[in-house]
Amino acid sequence: MPVPHYGVWVSSPLSFIAERAEIDPRSPHIELKFKNTLQSSQTFRAAINIKSLDVESRLVFWLVDNFDSSTLPDALSNLQPGFHKISQGDGLGLDYIRDGLINLPDGELLEHDLPGPNNDIIDRVSPILDAAIKSKAKMYIWGSQFSPRPDGIHDVHMNQGSLPRFDNGVKQDGGMLFHFGDDGHWEGIFMAFASQRTPTDDVKGTPLPESVELVDQLNNAESAA
Numbered sequence: 001m002p003v004p005h006y007g008v009w010v011s012s013p014l015s016f017i018a019e020r021a022e023i024d025p026r027s028p029h030i031e032l033k034f035k036n037t038l039q040s041s042q043t044f045r046a047a048i049n050i051k052s053l054d055v056e057s058r059l060v061f062w063l064v065d066n067f068d069s070s071t072l073p074d075a076l077s078n079l080q081p082g083f084h085k086i087s088q089g090d091g092l093g094l095d096y097i098r099d100g101l102i103n104l105p106d107g108e109l110l111e112h113d114l115p116g117p118n119n120d121i122i123d124r125v126s127p128i129l130d131a132a133i134k135s136k137a138k139m140y141i142w143g144s145q146f147s148p149r150p151d152g153i154h155d156v157h158m159n160q161g162s163l164p165r166f167d168n169g170v171k172q173d174g175g176m177l178f179h180f181g182d183d184g185h186w187e188g189i190f191m192a193f194a195s196q197r198t199p200t201d202d203v204k205g206t207p208l209p210e211s212v213e214l215v216d217q218l219n220n221a222e223s224a225a
Contacts, residue, residue, distance in 0.1 A: 002205075003159045003172040005145040007085040008076070008092060009046075012038045013132050013139050013178075018050070018122040021113040027053055028112055030125060034139060036081035045152035046141055050121045051112035052193040059121050059157075060107040060192045060214050063128065067177060067186035071100070076140065083145055083153070086172075093171030094142050096158050097198055101175075102190050105221040107214065109194055121191075128187060132178045143174035158192035160205035161214075168205035194218075 011034040019028035032046040051057050073091045086092045096102055110121040117123060132139060144155040144167075156174035159167060176189040197211035 001167050002169040003144050003155060003167045005085070005147050005150075006093065006143070006155075006159075006169070006172045007083055007145055008079070008140055008142045009034075009044070009083045009145075009153055010079050010081045011036055011044070011139050011141065012081075012136065013129060014038075014043065015133065016126075016129050018126055020122065027051065030122070030129075032129065034141075038136065040081075042151075046143070046156060047152065047154040048125075048156045049154075049191070049193075050125070052195060054193065054195040056193075056195045056213070056215055058109050058111055058194040058215065060194055060218065061110050061121055061124055062102040062107050062188075062190040063124065064102065064188035064190070067188040069179070069186045072177075083150065085145075086142075088171065094173040094175050095160075095171045096173050096175075096190060096192065097160070097200060098170070098202075101188070104198065104214070104217065107192070107218055109215060109218055125189060128178070128189060132180070132187075135180050135182055137178040137180045140177040140179075141174075142176075156191070158190070158196055160200045161196035161198050161207050161211065162193070164206060168200070170200070170202060170205045172205065 014033045016032040018030045028051050030048040033043050114120040143153045146152045159172045178187045194215040197207035197213050199208050
């Protein structure tokens with residue numbers, strides 16, 4: 001089933017709260033507040049998953065800290081601030097597998113919340129959000145707009161390769177890109193659940209019979225290194 005209300009929100013990040021284990025040990029999120037522009041009055045919310053409900057609860061994290069913006073479609077830079085629904089075939093959707101945005105074996109397997117510095121998903125995402133907020137970066141965030149009240153976005157992660165009871169789609173992955181106006185560079189955050197599988201069907205985005213969980217692919221790559 002395709003991801004409902006899928007699109008990209010052109011916006012400005014304001015602040016965030018990362019839910020540590022003492023706040024929500026089961027299904028925590030990073031709750032990111034943003035506006036269409038810093039001058040706008042209305043505030044919106046992005047609910048970013050940082051733990052899976054699966055037995056394998058870790059996430060896979062990719063940071064592209066010098067993202068090549070030349071790979072983006074020209075139409076993206078022409079979008080006005082706000083949410084834009086994406087239709088199949090308009091070229092604005094993300095696809096981790098087919099777009100070459102990331103190199104799957106470069107992903108990090110990360111727990112939700114561990115003692116110590118720089119060793120869990122919160123530790124890896126928080127500095128990027130802090131920098132984007134401080135620099136007043138422009139944010140492009142892909143996912144599923146809240147419904148029926150369209151005041152936020154979720155499913156900000158890979159949206160294919162899941163079991164059939166979950167939404168799966170092609171060119172409907174979630175993610176975040178930040179354009180830092182001070183020096184013009186771009187950074188990208190991409191995440192997936194470790195239990196999601198690739199490769200996927202080119203039409204439905206569901207796992208193919210020969211697909212393998214991301215956690216096993218990453219462990220095998222590490223063993224072979």
